Amino acid sequence: MNKKFSRYLFLATFVLILIYIASEQLFKPRFGASDENPYNLNLDSFNTIDSNLIAYKLLKKIKVPLQKPKGIAISASGYLYVSGDSAIVKLDFSGNIQQKIITSDIPYCLYIHSDNRIYAGIKNHVEVYDSTGKQLLKWEPVNKDGFISSISGKNNTIFVADAVQALVYLFTNNGTFKGFIGSSDSLKGAMQIILPSYFFDVVAVSDSVVTFTNQGKHFIVNARINNTLLNYWGVTSPEIYGFSGCCNPSHIAIAPDGSVITSEKGIVRVKRYKSDGTFKDVVAGSGSFVPDSKGLDLAVDKQGNVYVLEPYSRTIHVFQPLNN
Amino acid sequence: MENTNTQNPEKKDINRRSFLQTGIRLAALLAVGSVSGYLLSKSLNDDLVWQLDPNKCVQCGRCATSCVLKLSAVKCVHVYKMCGYCNLCGGYFVPQPKQLTTGAENLLCPTKALKRVYVEEPYYKYEIDQSLCNGCGKCVKGCSAFGNGSLHLQVSHDVCQNCNQCAIAVVCPADAFVQVPANKAYLLKDGWKA
Numbered sequence: 001m002n003k004k005f006s007r008y009l010f011l012a013t014f015v016l017i018l019i020y021i022a023s024e025q026l027f028k029p030r031f032g033a034s035d036e037n038p039y040n041l042n043l044d045s046f047n048t049i050d051s052n053l054i055a056y057k058l059l060k061k062i063k064v065p066l067q068k069p070k071g072i073a074i075s076a077s078g079y080l081y082v083s084g085d086s087a088i089v090k091l092d093f094s095g096n097i098q099q100k101i102i103t104s105d106i107p108y109c110l111y112i113h114s115d116n117r118i119y120a121g122i123k124n125h126v127e128v129y130d131s132t133g134k135q136l137l138k139w140e141p142v143n144k145d146g147f148i149s150s151i152s153g154k155n156n157t158i159f160v161a162d163a164v165q166a167l168v169y170l171f172t173n174n175g176t177f178k179g180f181i182g183s184s185d186s187l188k189g190a191m192q193i194i195l196p197s198y199f200f201d202v203v204a205v206s207d208s209v210v211t212f213t214n215q216g217k218h219f220i221v222n223a224r225i226n227n228t229l230l231n232y233w234g235v236t237s238p239e240i241y242g243f244s245g246c247c248n249p250s251h252i253a254i255a256p257d258g259s260v261i262t263s264e265k266g267i268v269r270v271k272r273y274k275s276d277g278t279f280k281d282v283v284a285g286s287g288s289f290v291p292d293s294k295g296l297d298l299a300v301d302k303q304g305n306v307y308v309l310e311p312y313s314r315t316i317h318v319f320q321p322l323n324n
Numbered sequence: 325m326e327n328t329n330t331q332n333p334e335k336k337d338i339n340r341r342s343f344l345q346t347g348i349r350l351a352a353l354l355a356v357g358s359v360s361g362y363l364l365s366k367s368l369n370d371d372l373v374w375q376l377d378p379n380k381c382v383q384c385g386r387c388a389t390s391c392v393l394k395l396s397a398v399k400c401v402h403v404y405k406m407c408g409y410c411n412l413c414g415g416y417f418v419p420q421p422k423q424l425t426t427g428a429e430n431l432l433c434p435t436k437a438l439k440r441v442y443v444e445e446p447y448y449k450y451e452i453d454q455s456l457c458n459g460c461g462k463c464v465k466g467c468s469a470f471g472n473g474s475l476h477l478q479v480s481h482d483v484c485q486n487c488n489q490c491a492i493a494v495v496c497p498a499d500a501f502v503q504v505p506a507n508k509a510y511l512l513k514d515g516w517k518a
Contacts, residue, residue: 041466196409237420
């Protein structure tokens with residue numbers, strides 16, 4: 001009896017030792033890995049957004065049928081156009097492909113004119129397609145070393161942002177170069193465009209006024225086509241009302257009510273400002289996107305829904321205003 | 325009676341000699357092969373060095389505290405073609421600096437290893453004094469969070485002891501430490517991908 005008991009006791013002790021060793025190996029954190037570290041830079045607070053400031057809800061996500069999407073635009077009839085790879089795809093609101101236009105190279109940005117012409121920025125030049133996908137024009141580049149990062153237009157004026165030259169070019173809608181907006185002169189203040197990264201967005205307000213990002217200075221600038229400053233706004237701060245880091249906002253869009261939607265990289269967030277630059281509310285915070293996401297191109301439809309193209313996840317996030 | 329075991333004594337001598345010669349040759353060949361194999365394996369093992377994959381690094385700060393050296397072998401490096409040469413540099417200044425000056429209260433680097441050099445209005449160049457850098461990665465985290473991510477950490481092989489088991493690799497929460505061939509000892513970021 002005693003011998004049997006001893007065997008059981010020995011076996012139980014052996015099993016307990018095995019369990020202890022296994023738990024030590026499996027569950028104990030690596031040596032030093034959980035210790036407090038004096039050099040840890042905690043930036044979590046900047047990614048936290050007061051929920052009371054969020055004025056939009058996620059309506060849906062649309063998967064983009066491109067490997068490397070770059071730009072998004074919306075037509076007057078509500079179709080979504082996404083550029084990337086070597087193509088432009090036209091999608092309906094459900095994400096179904098309506099049309100695919102093959103381009104000569106990667107279209108980084110695009111603009112759909114009210115006459116349904118499609119303007120695509122391809123490296124240093126602009127290509128124009130009709131609604132059937134037939135190429136109508138291939139504009140001569142203003143600068144062969146340029147990089148077209150954004151296109152917008154109104155009536156007969158097309159604004160083209162060149163992220164290498166840090167200038168906004170003016171064209172007629174058939175490609176005649178009319179001049180530029182911006183300056184390299186530091187005395188020109190907000191009109192001196194500083195671009196530490198290649199994001200440089202432009203939106204036409206009218207055929208004589210344009211809004212563009214001066215991301216190196218954290219400004220949104222309104223300028224006239226005669227290259228004079230109308231006004232500018234923007235505050236440098238990582239707080240919710242400001243723009244932080246080297247170069248933000250990366251993209252902008254103008255809603256039907258005139259408010260300005262901005263997207264930022266670094267602290268990834270999409271926000272809404274009044275047209276005078278007063279911070280209004282938040283469309284989406286970093287929790288809505290994959291970590292370290294950047295290059296969030298924006299479009300807004302007639303109902304005020306905000307379309308955010310996230311290249312990393314190849315997804316269009318559609319946000320609807322809560323007051324709708 | 326005829327001797328059936330009769331053997332040619334000349335042939336027998338040749339066979340023995342031949343056997344010995346072949347044996348010696350084989351032994352020599354084996355010895356050369358063994359030595360070569362040993363040297364080759366030693367050489368291959370020696371060719372591997374520790375390095376930090378910047379795409380996995382989470383800038384936890386443990387490179388500064390866990391290296392066996394007093395001043396860590398992990399150093400900050402700068403990919404200048406990715407840098408925006410910004411006035412407000414997220415790697416140089418704390419997230420909310422009081423002023424954009426070199427006052428210690430405004431700076432992120434705890435050892436002042438990151439230097440700011442004026443280029444022209446409004447551009448600044450950021451250089452790293454590796455003799456001061458302790459590899460804490462605060463500047464890397466700031467640059468990644470607020471800038472272009474041009475700063476990143478690398479094991480500096482002119483100071484690294486290349487321990488059999490890297491002490492930082494043991495505590496790295498991101499498994500960012502890998503062994504790479506010594507002739508390709510650095511894993512640098514490759515610049516812009518538009």
